[in-house]
Amino acid sequence: MRIAIGQIWQEQNTFSPMTTRLSDFEQNGLYFGEAILKQFSGSNELGGFIRAAEDEDDIKLLPTIRAFAWPKGIVKKKTYEKIKEEFMNHIKKSLPLDGILLSLHGSMVAEGVCDVEGELLETVRKDLSLDIPIAISLDLHANVTEKIVDNTVFIEAYHTCPHVDLFRTGYKTAKVFFSVLKKDIDPAPAYVKMPVITPVRLHNTNQGPLKKIFKLIEKIERKNDVISASFFPVQPWLDVPELGWSVAVYTRSDGAHAREYVEEISHLAWKSKDKFFTEETPPERAIEEARKMKRGLMVISDSDSTTSGAPGDNTCILNELITRKVNYPALLSLVDPEVVEKAIRAGAGNKITCEIGGKLDTMHCYPVKVTAKVKTITDGKFNLDGGHIGKLSIDMGKTVVLEAGSISILVSARSGPVYEQTVYKHAGLDPEQFRVVVVKSPVGFRKAYETVAKKIVLADCPGFSSSNLDLFTYNNIPRPLYPFDKVDNWKKIKTERRSNCPNSTKTGSKST
Ligand SMILES: [Zn+2]
Structure with a gap:
């Protein structure tokens, strides 16, 4: 089987005054084609993909692009178009394909495109008329959108913060994907978006509320019918229309079970949301x-x-x-x-x-x-x-x-x-x-x-990653959204969604 692989990874902060340019990707090494296999064998998500393919005897990986940039402000339009063009060209060169396997961050925002990952996935399928399965790995700070879910058969996310399980995440994403392509499993997905964001400082899977949530995820993942469960407490400094926490679960056959597990995880997460706020030190x-x-x-x-x-x-x-x-x-x-x-x-x-x-x-x-x-x-x-x-x-x-x-x-x-x-x-x-x-x-x-x-x-310093989310001027987020709005029954609310995207000339936080 012929599988295209790639990595397009950057965490955005749409309030940051520092726009992302091509040089930001070049700074960390832009890799194309076969060079990716040499460079990333054994490390990070791409290494996980490569190792999983080595376990099989009928998988040929067709490497496309590895574009990694340090977290920063919105990606310049030209930069995004260049990366997208390279990615699309490598996909075209790799045809025919049985599937596409990607490592993405999940929070990328470019000028005029507030869901880069969703747009990329949709473009591959629509512009190239490719009706082949796509699986992706994501950072747990991804802002999972409808487009991302609709255009993938499987999503696996980091289960750790600090993020120390990149290889595991890549390996598992690939293993599951290969089983899907061989028709050994047919994942039944369930997904929910929650109207919550919180500061990041307690996004620590080794203690506090996130530890409890991931303990539950581990318990659910030990069940025979579960392929994978992920919780996304999202990067909060994103002024985008679909901002919010997400939960995704894949079971082996029964969508009803997947929905039950999503319900269990989101229930605990909702109960825990206040515990993500902590007093900081002057x-x-x-x-x-x-x-x-x-x-x-x-x-x-x-x-x-x-x-x-x-x-x-x-x-x-x-x-x-x-x-x-x-x-x-x-x-x-x-x-x-x-x-x-x-x-x-x-x-x-x-x-x-x-x-x-x-x-x-x-x-x-x-x-x-x-x-x-x-x-x-x-x-x-x-x-x-x-x-x-x-x-x-x-x-x-x-x-x-x-x-x-x-x-x-x-x-x-x-x-x-x-x-x-x-x-x-x-x-x-x-x-x-x-x-x-x-x-x-x-x-x-x-x-x-x-x-x-x-x-x-x-420390309670003012800055572009302040835990005081009230410092930031959000114009494009869905409402109501906790902690800005009182949300009594999150499953029954009618979310008002904006259609605008932030652009690089209108970023910033309220001055202090
Ligand atoms: Zn992260």
Whole structure:
């Protein structure tokens, strides 16, 4: 059997001022055709597809495109069209096909297209008149839409956050899909959309409400008639018409059973929705608490999460550290290509005075003046060897380490995975030697830091991944939607759905 495979993966934050361009995909490596098989064998969802095909003796994979970009603002129209064109051309070249197997994120938004994944799937089927099955894997933060459901025979999502089961997800998606194509199983789907979004900081499958929901999913997946169950607590910073949580269940034959399981999962999820809100710590209190700590590491998660599409140059914590004249070792990162260039011109060992950060996120913060020694200069390239979001080759552009008193600042030309210790370690900094380390990640950082941190603080900083969803101006979401509206009986409500899409000139959150 001939199966086309591919990956088009980016998490959008439609409020972010940073639009996504082709260079954002190129930064992480755009791969086409056979190169995909060589590059991704053994890792991530594509590796799972490849391994599952190796288990069979009659599957030929036809690789199309792998386009991965770091979470950011809306995709430029031209960029999306280019990726779509490449994908479609590779599909056409691969014909005849028995099926298409894709790894998608599920929250992509391009200018004028607020459901990129749904549109891509529909286009493949309609424009190419391809009446063949399609199966996909998704991030659990996917915003699952009607188009996505209508154009697929099977969807499998990550069951973990931090996301550490990418290979498993890919492998299972492929295994089930191959069984469908061989007519060994005929999945009976059930799906529900729920009028809820919540902040992401408690989207942690190892504790709290999400742990309970995934325990139930595990229990349901152990039943003989169940192929798969997925819960999607969705990326909330999306101003799109079908925004909301989703549940999807596939059983072996009986759709009524699938609907019962969807009912059971969505019932527990609905009951748990308030538990996804937690009190956060004012940054000034965190900074003072760290002063009182005699030893150990405090990890501060701010609201400028680069894994949630925020720009990565928010100065909220830096400003507090400087204002409060801390004398303990503190480590943080900022995106600022101007300062990187200035530091490189000055050279390692020399001092510079600069206004740093606050140039991309001009809504929630300001540049902060620092005088600092240029300690290290790197090319910003390194590899992530697993952990949250799997194995990745990272290129943050030219990167420098500045030392301003006891504060070390990793300044990069582009944003990167500031949930991993490797981001700092590649520049010779050991996060565990600091009193405070700032991570730009709401949950994913826990994989790298939970076992070494004495204290984890969720800081209440304004930013493009703030947990305070009231800060954002949503114009296109369905109503009613919890937490913005009171929803008494979610199954009986009549949802009013907008038909507009956000565009890159109208993004932003309410200024604070
Ligand atoms: Zn996610």
